[in-house]
Amino acid sequence: MENTSLSPRALELAQTLVRMNTVSANSNLALIHFIRDELKRLGVSARLTYNADKTKANLFATLGEGKPSGVILSGHTDTVPWDGQDWSVDPLGAEVRDGKLFGRGSADMKSFIALALAHAPLFLESKAPFAIHFAFSYDEEVGCFGVKGLIADMRDAGVSPLACIVGEPTSMVPAIAHKGVYRYRCCVRGKEAHSSLTPQSVNAIEVAARMVVKVRDMADGFQRDEPRYEGFDVPFSTASVGQFHGGIADNVVPRDAEFRYEFRDLPTADVGAMQAEVVGYARSLEPMMKKVAPETGIEFETICEIPSFLGSAADQVTRMAQRLSGEQGTTLVAFGTEAGIFRKSGIPTVVCGPGSILQAHQPDEYVSLEQLSRCQAFLRGLAATQEIG
Ligand SMILES: [Zn+2]
Structure with a gap:
């Protein structure tokens, strides 16, 4: 497995996203607009869909327009709050120390979104026969409300994805089930x-x-x-x-x-x-x-x-995630994600992302740079993949 050091651009993007306060109660628009603008510089137009009072939005973008179908990289942009928690670092500081990036959302799950964004140029150059879709939602932490609109929206746009990778923190081990x-x-x-x-x-x-x-x-x-x-x-x-x-x-x-x-x-x-x-x-x-x-x-x-999520070790997307992460096995996770919603809409789905759920929602949340390097290798491998499976 490739395990090169983390690109400075990827780390910088992860820090930028962590520094934006997107606690579920707040607007996520600064973050969504930032991603939209970064994609625009690459010639990619993102589709934003807003909540009723226009304070939050989902972002959906296709990298590799014109390709018949694609693989979704899914993430939520909101975080849980830190009120009453005893932090030794600034939750919005995005401090890097001892090989770790600290901050609310660093593990759950802004780093995955940042790394996906950092790899956008690579996905655009990819010779793969499938596109990469970014699907970044709001209000996951309070009940997966954003993503339902996002999937409906995707259907409206005529997109029928081959597979979905939800980048929740699984320490880069592909997870194929969770409870509802x-x-x-x-x-x-x-x-x-x-x-x-x-x-x-x-x-x-x-x-x-x-x-x-x-x-x-x-x-x-x-x-x-x-x-x-x-x-x-x-x-x-x-x-x-x-x-x-x-x-x-x-x-x-x-x-x-x-x-x-x-x-x-x-x-x-x-x-x-x-x-x-x-x-x-x-x-x-x-x-x-x-x-x-x-x-x-x-x-x-x-x-x-x-909804609960039940994928399969036999699904091609699971096997691909194993290959890209260098993991032989699969795991189950104890937390809810958007994976069940994608799966129930007919899209083969796996949960695989950097960082550990042990650090998510905790004081001094962090993701290790080693995990980010593994995620980077995963995404580079995805860009070089010719066939899902
Ligand atoms: Zn999460």
């Missing part, structure tokens, strides 16, 4: 009363508590009964409640309660059935609530739905 992440808010509307008059009330907290127990019972059921998927830290689906709010005073039967819960479903599990079971249970509780007060009820709101 599905989060919901459940709002219980009861009927308020003085706490001395409980028979005339519907206690929202008590109803919500029964719902919470339902979620917990389901989690126990997954642990007890679900066929194992070996390779994950927890080889079965999980369910848990993350937040619960309700009540205003000790002597008032609460009218409102809400809680948030999530499923992390195995790629082999049916998450639709899981959520349907929770909703079904809610519907079974409603008649006794409505008997007291017809305006009561239980409602659900989707917070995020990041």
Whole structure:
């Protein structure tokens, strides 16, 4: 495997991107416009698609226009915040020390985007029969919202890609599966009363508590009964409640309660059935609530739905990623990515990128320059590839 030292241009681009604050709550436009302008200098026009209030955008660009199909390099431009974390370096400083590039997003996952951009001239010169597509999204960290528009957009543009490489940090080991992440808010509307008059009330907290127990019972059921998927830290689906709010005073039967819960479903599990079971249970509780007060009820709101991902070691894109990274094996990852969304839209997908998830979202996040060199070798190899597989 080629393992040359990292090009100064690649490192400089990674530092430039890390220095831009693209925490999910903020706009990512400075970063997207920077990439657009860099591509424009190479004669590549990028397509930007914006969110509703025009504060964020996805970028899609094709390097090798006119080639019949292509390989997507996919990345998200947003990062998680660092509030309350104890950093010893500036999260936006992009400091290089001891063979590491430090900063929020250095591992997850601006370095991959920067390296893809640094290799744009090489992709343009490539004699490969396929194009390279850049697909850089917003709002991944808060629920993969950007990428769905991006895929729709790609379809509109008549692009039907051969394969997708999602550059999330896997230490450059091709990853072929992860669980899904599905989060919901459940709002219980009861009927308020003085706490001395409980028979005339519907206690929202008590109803919500029964719902919470339902979620917990389901989690126990997954642990007890679900066929194992070996390779994950927890080889079965999980369910848990993350937040619960309700009540205003000790002597008032609460009218409102809400809680948030999530499923992390195995790629082999049916998450639709899981959520349907929770909703079904809610519907079974409603008649006794409505008997007291017809305006009561239980409602659900989707917070995020990041599908699980199941690729295959036999997929050509996986074999190509193995060849380009010099890795024999494959791995599973414990975090959600956009890979499942690409895969479910019919595009063979693999997750492979520089840096470790152990550093992602952590204080003093970093990516090692060695990992960046490996990613560079991967991308150079991709530019020289004639055939996927
Ligand atoms: Zn990420």
